[in-house]
Amino acid sequence: MSLPTRNVRLQLAHGSLFWREVGMGLPLVFLHGTWQDGEQWMPLLQYLGSSASSGERIPRRNNRTEGYHCFAPDLLGFGESSRPKLPYSIDLEVEVLAEWLDSLRCPPVVLVAEGLGGWIAASYALRFPERVCGLVLIAPEGVQTKTRRWGLERSLAGRFPWRAWGLQCIAPVARLLGWPWVAHQLAWRRELRRSPAACDILFRRRSRLIAAEQLDEKVGWLKVPVLLLQGEEANSTTVALTHTYAAAPLCELRILPGGDDLVHTEAEAIAAEIRTWLQTLNSKTK
Structure with a gap:
């Protein structure tokens, strides 16, 4: 119970x-x-x-x-x-x-x-x-950590989401060519945008502000x-x-x-x- x-x-x-x-x-x-x-x-x-x-x-x-x-x-x-x-x-x-x-x-x-x-x-x-x-x-x-983190997330939902812009442009072609990774990354972007506070804290702020904490x-x-x-x-x-x-x-x-x-x-x-x-x-x- x-x-x-x-x-x-x-x-x-x-x-x-x-x-x-x-x-x-x-x-x-x-x-x-x-x-x-x-x-x-x-x-x-x-x-x-x-x-x-x-x-x-x-x-x-x-x-x-x-x-x-x-x-x-x-x-x-x-x-x-x-x-x-x-x-x-x-x-x-x-x-x-x-x-x-x-x-x-x-x-x-x-x-x-x-x-x-x-x-x-x-x-x-x-x-x-x-x-x-x-x-x-x-x-x-x-x-x-030794490996660089949040690079993909920053390019999808950071202050300048250049990857997201590119993916949105090629999404119609990607569906025709059967490129599922495009849809997967755009879905991940939507998920990230549901948590703006987490994005701000982890990768959307200036690097010096993150490092200070x-x-x-x-x-x-x-x-x-x-x-x-x-x-x-x-x-x-x-x-x-x-x-x-x-x-x-x-x-x-x-x-x-x-x-x-x-x-x-x-x-x-x-x-x-x-x-x-x-x-x-x-x-x-x-």
């Missing part, structure tokens, strides 16, 4: 934020992946919102609790949250996250995040370490415990991102079955890893 989900919306300084809540107990905040929204986490919330072992105290505020109070917001510019015409950045998303958690009067939380959400979560933990008990990160963005040199400054989860069949980019974040001082890496879609394919395994990790942290605080 699925747990009841509470859908909530709150007006903040830059617009309204929409989120889903499941369960009661210790607060876990889930930040969605790059091309996703908070709905991505619903299978995992069903596992973690159910009753857990009593006596866990992360954060250590109450003597007893059951399960977890799970929050899965749509980040500003995504999903059902407002999409104001603003210059989107990691700093903006961190500011909105801080205002939202302040409004909820949440105690220090555990942030569970994937992709772009991981970049935001780690940046929040660096800025407000006293407000974070731990990070659970899956393929977190925000650090460089990257965390390559700051991962070692993280003061909170970090759990990294990676699929055993993950691609080389995911492995590289994970490897960089593994330099965090209090980091543990767990390899799970699956590839680059762990949240959808391995929700039960992820929930089990998070429970075990939180129980271990809890035992260290006693």
